[in-house]
Amino acid sequence: QKEVEQNSGPLSVPEGAIASLNCTYSDRGSQSFFWYRQYSGKSPELIMFIYSNGDKEDGRFTAQLNKASQYVSLLIRDSQPSDSATYLCAVNAPSNTGKLIFGQGTTLQVKP
C-alpha cells in the first residue's frame, strides 16, 4: 500500500462546477496535510494546508480532513480553466522535519 494515494484521473469538470479531489494516507501519526498545484513543467505551489479535523476554507478552495478515516480532500468551487493542473496531496512525515510524502497527483481538466 502506498503511503499517500490519489486517483491519477484525469478528472474532468465543466467550468463553474465543483471539483472534488481525494487523498488517503496510511500513517496515522501524520499531522500535517498539504495540497499543492503543479502546472506542467513547473514546480509545485502550495494551495492549502490543514492540521485539524474538519473543513478549512480559503477563497474558492476548501480542504477537508478526517483523521479517523485517514482521508483528506480538496474542493474547488466555481472551477476555472486556469485551475487545470495536477493536484498533489502531501503528508508531513510524523517526525515533522518538513519531509513531505507525496501522492501521485490528480490531473484536473476544467473545460470551458
Next chain:
Amino acid sequence: GAVVSQHPSRVICKSGTSVKIECRSLDFQATTMFWYRQFPKQSLMLMATSNEGSKATYEQGVEKDKFLINHASLTLSTLTVTSAHPEDSSFYICSARDPGGTTEAFFGQGTRLTVV
C-alpha cells in the same frame, strides 16, 4: 511566504559528465533542505534530506555516491549528479522549511536535467 531559489532551471549535459544544482533559501535560514526527483507524469519522489553541517540522509534506492549533496551553509544546498546518464534525465526540485514558520515547505523552481 518564504522564497527558495534553484539554479539552473534547465541544463543539458553529455553522458559521463557531472552537473551541479544549487538551492538557496533567500529570506530564511534552512538547516534542512530536501531534494526531490520527478519523472514525467509521476509524482515527486524524495531523494535525500540535506542537513547543514552534516551528511545528507538518502532515501532507500538512491545512490549517495552518484547524487552528492553538500549543505555547507544555512542558505545553500547543492546536488551534484555525477557521471550522468540518460536515465538521470528528470526534473529535480529542492524544498526547504522556514524553522520560524509553519510546517509548510517552500519549493524551488526546479531544474530540468537532460542527459544526452
